[in-house]
Amino acid sequence: MNESAELHAGSACAVATVDHPELAERLNRGCQCISLDHDRLRAELERDPRDGALFALIGESRPHLFANSVAFVAERHRERIAAIVSAIERVVALPGWQEAVLQWAPPSARTATAASGVFLGYDFHLGPDGPQLIEINTNAGGALLNVALARAQRACCAEVAVLESVVPRSGPGDPETAFVEMFRSEWRAVRGDLPLRSVAIVDREPQSQYLLPEFLLFQRLFERHGIAAYICDPSELAFIEGRLRLGDVEIDLVYNRLTDFALSEPPNAPLAAAWVAQAAVVTPHPRAHALYADKRNLVLLSDGERLASLGVDPATRAILAAGVPPTRLVRTQDADLLWQERRKLFFKPASGFGSRAAYRGDKLTRAVFAEILADNYIAQRIVSPGERRLSVEGVAIDLKMDLRAYVYRGHLQLMAARLYRGQTTNFRTPGGGFAAVVAVP
Template sequence: MSESTLATPASGTGKRVVQMSERLNSKCFCISLDNDALRQALESELGSSDLVAQVEKRCPYLFAAQPVFISDSQTKRLAEVVRAVESAVALPAYREHILAHAPAIARHDPGGAKGVFFGYDFHLREGGIGLIEINTNAGGAMLNAVMARAHQVCCMDKKQLASAAASAAALEKNIVDMFLAEWRLSSRDRPLQTIAIVDTAPQQQYLYPEFLLFQKLFERHGLHAVIADPSELKLHEGVLWYGDMAIDLAYNRLTDFMLESPESAALRAAYLEQAVVLTPHPQAHALYADKRNLALLCDAGQLQALGVPQDVQDVLLASILPTEVVDAVHADRLWNERRHLFFKPAAGYGSRAAYRGDKLTRRVWQDILAGEYVAQALMSPGERVIGPRESPESLKFDIRCYTYGGNVQWTAARMYQGQTTNFRTPGGGFAPVYSLPDVDFTCEIDAISKAAGSAMTCCGSDCT
């Protein structure tokens, strides 16, 4: 395997629009995040200026000051990849193949729930897109909903800004509708009343502010919501309890994906007894998020054997970064190719124990061979310029598509420095993604220049 340049348009309008988005990512210095508006949005959601102050102190690099630009053709391809994966996963042959080797709890019928907040993570570079992983408990959607209220982008016309604002306003409603849909799909015979947002030591989690935002959102829509450590849940006579509150649905933010820890025992038992609707659930993780699945989904022979339609195969093979399961039999070859590879634990999350091949030591390499890892072809992430024009610096970014039932709900960027994404980079964090239309390059230049000359604050002609 070598460094990948997947799904790159060769020529024509699509290529020129990609060049336009890259130009804005490298030349636009506009500070589009209105910190006062962000503070007001957070205070409106959380209902407390003290909580907002805590968020600002605890998570100073949660929100980036500038947006990321991509093209409409890239946006379309992102959605195509999501649909292609969903199409493959829906095939009985695929499910049987994956679940045959999964833990027993992954074979348990989840009762109809699909799983909320899948996250499809991509690298975009020079017009190409590459799927790097799928997560089934992706964080950040609610934070993006709040952030969207506080960004004003100079390099878009009024129609584009209005569309972006409308999408942000709809996201919160879609989030609530998604949880209500999970309840209905689980064939419960009464309205959803209570939700537990569950994670280990939730108040210690970096994204704890998001848990508070979810709690307030649910309560505004008439749902009682609590934030709980799994050890605080008790199963009694077929009902899952948090104190004296019976829990209907558990929004699962645990990284104990198969509910194996002693602290998850009550939640595990409640799930197996269908005493609670759990979303996302172990079966979703096994079918989507185990990184060994990517090795199958980018293998033409296995896709053909599973009966994946050719048009779906074409999308998967063009868009998933080449991935293989690390096997000691191939240790010498993989070591020799390591500079072009990225190594990830099959059940990993949050970039933990993930390594660029060119950074590997022999000791770590032995740990990889002894563990369950995949090797994935490197594709450099996109770059976004930040800082003052006089002394600019570049941050990397990846793209996350939040999805439900195969539909993209929201697209965000994560800007960072270092080997992998993080929320500890000055100037980095979540950033909104704005899609440029596939129109003539010159016309786009004219439109942006006109916007720059309007009442909007902009870096003017330097953007173009």
Template sequence: MKTTFDQIAARQPQLFSAAEIRVEPAQLAAMAAIVDACETVLALPALRDAALAAAPAIARVPTAARGVFMGYDFHLTAAGPKLIEINTNAGGGLLNAYLLAARGHADAAAAFVAEIVAMFRTEWRLARGGAPLTRIAIVDEAPAGQFLAPEFELFRELFVAHGIAAAIADPADFVRAGDRLLLAGEPVDLIYNRLTDFYLETPVDRDIAAVFAAGGVVLTPHPAVHATHADKRHLMTLSDPQKLADLTVDRQIQAILQAGVPRTIAVDPADAEALWAGRKRWFFKPPAGFGSRAAYRGDKLTRRVFDEILAGHYIAQEIAPPSEHEVIVNGEAQTMKADFRCYVYAGRIQCVAARLYQGQTTNFRTPGGGFAPVFAA
């Protein structure tokens, strides 16, 4: 039976807000300019080579695939949008296409879905040329228990509807046969990678790593794009005028990044007392973190957690407060914060969605919160 929006909303109502968010066109244009500026800088050979050299060896496996569903996350402030982080395998893209359709924006939804299908076909073509794409596996650890498990089923149905066999799998479901991965006895051509083991280092992921390294499967997103884009230490470069100047970045791009990327620094134990004294201005994040895990607002820190941060190679990013929006929940107006996620492929924004919430970080637990479509005001 085909999965519907109503089925997903009934199963996990906190995924979707009833709100629609209107944003000034200038804000949307500014987000696009920041994305473009980041993509330009992160593609510089000196920066890219250094990132790959510092990453695990799997990140240096040659691959022509670009990496699907890059996520650029923003807060909108009075001074314009501020880039909070860059993520690989950003979840929710297809859910937001369904959300658009459910809210009566059928043309926008259809256009986004078409882009999603084209994106996966492009990844395959870049890696394999004219060979037919026969089978895709959507892979995550214990996928049925993942919060975004309904989206995995939507992807499976989407690929099948476009003539591509597809299955949802845990890494342990694969059997390695030489330089191929078999799933239920059939070879897999492409893995849509939803794992948060970004460098395939856990034992259960080692067959995937080995076959990918041997060129036997196309993996997207892949370790290299995590190293070159999603490592949060890149935010230190993108927000540092001296580093940008040393890289001979164009002055206009420098200006865009200075306006759009909050200052980000390495947490150095030698600066512990100054950081503790000024902790209210900082948000502390692990370099390879995701989903707000092990991330802390400075004003909420205990000294014990701060000591763990000092030992954990964290970065500290100046806090850029999220915008607030009035949302009607059960007939009553409530104020919610919003993160704005730009789904990006090959440097181009495919869709912008808001994530509405209350509390310290995006949590998909606020009644009336969740994903909301974003439109120009």
């Protein structure tokens, strides 16, 4: 977009302020500024000389990874999200909760560890009643990419100008330093004062993964902090004489990006053995998924009576009642009722991730519904995502918007938006992708 077009798009921030009562909503509807500085983004992504083609790789094969504009969120909604996260932390800490959710967890989740699990991802829709928790993920990707994205914003308007001040490049509050310290904290919780020497970033066929650019960024980040880092497929690992190895290298810590949360698939056997033996620090791990991210947990989190029976205090129950949409287990005996109410429901596999095999009830066929009944699903009341209007190739389009809060030990580290069209987040929408979040009054 040329300079005059940018100024014209920026003027929409002011033009649209009379239609809606809340500043964030007005900006999301009216600000069509292009705030992403692509040259600055390239510099952020290619800080290491070895990554000279990383920006080009994203542009060629992942053109919709980053949105050109920010997303605006009311500060009170951000505070509410933090309150919901804190409430869930209090619940998860209760022995009654752990006993309840481990009943349906795989055996690998029963291995105890002092490691908490890095990068919990709390995903929210902004409904009429404020933020609504859609799901929790234990392998939430995108945090380091979103740091680079936030640093690459330019001040197209006063609201965006704050980004440079809240995402520092060094010193206190630097997210990259905080991320490394998080991994060191996981290590110290299990190994004490022993030095952390090596990290393996593990995923199936990592070179073909959509978020490979982030794996590379994490590898460079660890190396800048004096930690040897490797990207590998789990089949390349070996568990030998009580040690997890990658070739001749003993692996101290595994940054686990696998979506086999139970580590039950055959290629993951060496990693599973090391996890059960606690021969390497694995983070996130099967126990974290069981405690936080199994979709059946949403059934308990939205059931006030059950929470009370587990010892959850009234104030915490009130926060969850307002922030977690009603969710139920899908059971064959409830088939008729579920079919009648399907247009109000979103169906998700209990142990799934992302949008795989998830369905809006109003899109269901009888055949798919029969498959859902035969499998292990939950049904959650639909909360429509927020909206962000952007100019794409000169045409104003409305994109759906959800929010992801990256969390470690109850602390909200970073918030990002995802802009998309279609049923679920897909990173295939022109103009969509990750968007930096700006909190406004």
